[in-house]
């Protein structure tokens with residue numbers, strides 16, 4: 739598996755060698771990227787060509803992921819591990835009256851009428867994550883923007899939704915979309931994704947101007963990115 743970095747996302751692709759003159763990139767419906775390269779082309783050359791096409795690949799994946807089913811659900815039973823702000827918690831399913839899920843100590847308590855009704859448990863867990871995401875990501879957005887605004891970054895409109903293959907995105911019209919699952923990542927990483935997207939409000943590319951602005955806003959962003967890259971949600 740080969741990987742290239744494109745902003746806050748990683749694009750992985752399978753490399754195939756063929757008797758052909760030009761490199762061909764295919765993005766399949768199952769979000770698999772296949773690169774068909776001439777048998778004689780060297781790895782660096784291939785990587786550079788794929789890199790040049792990264793925006794196009796990302797666009798294709800984005801369009802496809804809208805039609806892609808969500809990952810297989812967890813079991814939603816007591817004892818199952820959940821992650822929030824980079825820490826692990828355990829799910830505790832109890833029979834009881836209808837009330838929202840609640841984090842108590844290292845446990846996320848969920849009360850349902852029937853403990854075996856995993857659909858109800860899942861619903862409560864999802865609602866809890868959604869609420870936490872809006873509160874937490876909104877708070878960190880405000881903090882990061884307080885810093886970025888000193889460097890001329892305008893105020894964004896924040897959207898939070900589940901994204902399959904990326905942590906965040908930024909539209910040219912000033913809308914930042916954050917992955918709801920980002921709330922599972924450590925706080926340092928959340929701040930990195932937010933700052934990265936905020937800097938795109940000024941530079942809609944990954945030019946040296948963009949990275950110089952990001953470094954001024956968040957001098958240790960590389961360390962944060964390295965941790966995020968190792969985070970699997």
Ligand SMILES: [Zn+2]
Nearest residue numbers: 744745746938
């Ligand atoms: Zn970016």
